[in-house]
Amino acid sequence: MSDEEFFSLLDERGADLAGWPVHLREDAAALLERSARARAGLKAMQDVDSLLALSAPAPHFDANGVAARATRQSQASRSIMSPAVRKLSFAAAGALSLAAGILVGMTPPSGTAIVGSVQMALNGGSNDVW
Amino acid sequence: MLGDTDDALVQQVARGDRLAFARLVERHGGRLMALAVRIVGSRAVAEEIVQETFTRAWIAAPKWQHKSGSARAFSAWLSRVATNLAIDQVRKPAAVPIEASPEPADPATDAVDALIAGEKLARLRAALAGLPPRQRAAIALTYDQGLSNIEGAAALETSVGAFELLLVRARRALRAAMTEDEA
Numbered sequence: 001m002s003d004e005e006f007f008s009l010l011d012e013r014g015a016d017l018a019g020w021p022v023h024l025r026e027d028a029a030a031l032l033e034r035s036a037r038a039r040a041g042l043k044a045m046q047d048v049d050s051l052l053a054l055s056a057p058a059p060h061f062d063a064n065g066v067a068a069r070a071t072r073q074s075q076a077s078r079s080i081m082s083p084a085v086r087k088l089s090f091a092a093a094g095a096l097s098l099a100a101g102i103l104v105g106m107t108p109p110s111g112t113a114i115v116g117s118v119q120m121a122l123n124g125g126s127n128d129v130w
Numbered sequence: 131m132l133g134d135t136d137d138a139l140v141q142q143v144a145r146g147d148r149l150a151f152a153r154l155v156e157r158h159g160g161r162l163m164a165l166a167v168r169i170v171g172s173r174a175v176a177e178e179i180v181q182e183t184f185t186r187a188w189i190a191a192p193k194w195q196h197k198s199g200s201a202r203a204f205s206a207w208l209s210r211v212a213t214n215l216a217i218d219q220v221r222k223p224a225a226v227p228i229e230a231s232p233e234p235a236d237p238a239t240d241a242v243d244a245l246i247a248g249e250k251l252a253r254l255r256a257a258l259a260g261l262p263p264r265q266r267a268a269i270a271l272t273y274d275q276g277l278s279n280i281e282g283a284a285a286l287e288t289s290v291g292a293f294e295l296l297l298v299r300a301r302r303a304l305r306a307a308m309t310e311d312e313a
Contacts, residue, residue, distance in 0.1 A: 007302075007305075010301070010305065011298045011301045011302045011305065012294070012298055014301070040309060041305065044305045044306075044308035044309040045305045047250065047254075048254065048301065048304045048305055048308055051251055051254045051308075052254070052273045052274075053273065054251075055251055056168075056273070056274050057163070057164040057168050057173075057176075058164070059159075059160030059163050059164045060160065061159055061160065061163040061173075061177055061180060062177070063155050063159050063160075066177070066180055066181045066184055067151055067152040067155040067184065069181055069185075070151075070155070070181055070185040070187075070188055071148055071151060071188055
């Protein structure tokens with residue numbers, strides 16, 4: 001294993017060599033014995049890991065304030081109808097549409113329409129001559 | 131128990147339950163805050179991002195109950211929204227560079243700085259600030275949030291391979307910065 005190969009593995013897998021596959025770990029250990037540059041690279045990556053852990057941003061924040069402001073800001077964007085009411089509205093609209101369709105279907109055609117239909121039938125499907 | 135799961139709380143939020151919403155904010159707000167601070171470098175801006183994330187959650191809750199599936203789906207959705215908002219914030223032309231907007235004094239951080247010879251930490255912070263926003267987000271999602279590459283990729287809405295590449299590049303840059311520090 002060369003220094004460059006070791007650095008590539010460091011960038012891919014991090015500085016915790018215990019998590020590397022056994023054969024890579026053994027090659028890395030051999031390299032670290034003989035290469036000061038590899039040791040410096042490993043030390044740098046270990047520093048990165050530990051400094052990132054130590055400098056993790058504190059999670060504290062004003063939870064109550066955030067919750068209150070978020071609901072206040074978004075109140076206008078949120079429909080005033082609850083999901084249940086919305087479902088009922090959709091169902092009512094659907095039922096009304098269905099009833100209207102049935103009503104229209106049951107209504108007999110007007111007299112003029114009947115005359116037109118008979119004339120079209122007598123004329124073999126075309127009413128051009130009329 | 132279903133009553134305390136994210137999905138159960140989101141369903142209550144969908145019905146306008148503010149207490150359930152407050153519980154969700156308390157449960158997830160801290161980690162979102164840490165995520166946003168790491169990406170944007172400012173607690174004030176990060177708090178705005180967290181608030182916007184939860185505003186969107188409140189608005190999206192009525193729709194959420196129809197598409198939620200896994201136990202961590204809501205948590206992952208929050209991470210995705212917060213990450214995207216933070217990256218957008220950093221990419222804004224008027225965004226204040228991280229180094230120019232240090233966090234307010236935090237006694238805990240000050241103590242840490244002193245313990246580990248603040249110069250090294252400053253070097254790392256400068257290197258972090260120099261990373262492209264998506265690389266910084268990959269670092270935050272992996273190191274601070276403890277997400278797997280699969281979860282991190284989902285949060286950044288990218289492939290696992292692309293996420294791993296972001297991490298490799300970020301680590302390389304940070305390692306180089308710390309190696310210079312050694313020299």
